[in-house]
Amino acid sequence: MPEGNIIHRLARIHRRWLVGRGFSADSPQGRFSEGARHLSGRTLVAVDAHGKHLFHHFEGGVRLHIHLGLFGNLRHFRTGAPPPSPACRLRLASPHATLHLSGPQACELLSPQAEATLRARLGEDPLRPEASPARAFESLRRGRSPLAIALLDQERISGVGNILRAEALFLARLPPLLPASELRLEDFERLWEALRELLEDAARDGRIVAPRAPPAPWETPGRRREDRFNVYDRAGQPCPRCATPISRLELASRALFFCERCQSPGAGARRARQSRATR
DNA sequence: TTCCGATGGCCAC
């Protein structure tokens, strides 16, 4: 489920509803019993999201680090929490809300030092206010990997997952296999803006819905999953811009979706020239 | 009822 948008959304909800509450904690599954004992009885004082990582700070300097990985799920119930599933790694309960965490890649207590070390490795997160596009640009251009690979590298830009990379590259009309070192500033600026907008909308709405191009009225909120994307998981279906069948490529064991025509080398530059000419 | 894939990432080789 989780790309950066989900993590930021969770952080916002928890900040609003849970900070200042005291929690009891347990680990129905048993794999986090020791950590749960340390958490139990403490008040949540802050919640922060960085890329796909979530940090809950409790009183007494106790810090919980959660990474949902591919399968992780963090549910919240304001009232009437159901019994936890047997796989529930951590349950945090207060009179006002209950959290159920299952299947995380990471659920651990970290010292402030360990948290700082972890965060120092993360690249610019487009959803964080201090994010620097200039640093992200420099970081993306390091090395020779294709743009599509560089985008998933959390040490360059953090929070981007497989859906967002496909949709952002499509909206920015960039060829996914372009060597990242050849990315030009004007192309990067379109890409960064696409990422920022997709992430921000998805963090607010709770799911990724890519704007359709060419400009079409925004679909109704009831838009079905398979209609939410321009290219992701749409192999063989017509590109919404040019009707060319969407391509699927296996790259570093991840599926990559793109339009060979709209995202051919030079497509972005051609479009930029056209829009300048018509201004 | 079983099976499979998924919006991640780590580690060993």
Next chain:
DNA sequence: TGGCCCTCGGAAC
């Protein structure tokens, strides 16, 4: 690069 971990919904039988 491949194997592996973790969970769960929906497709396939």
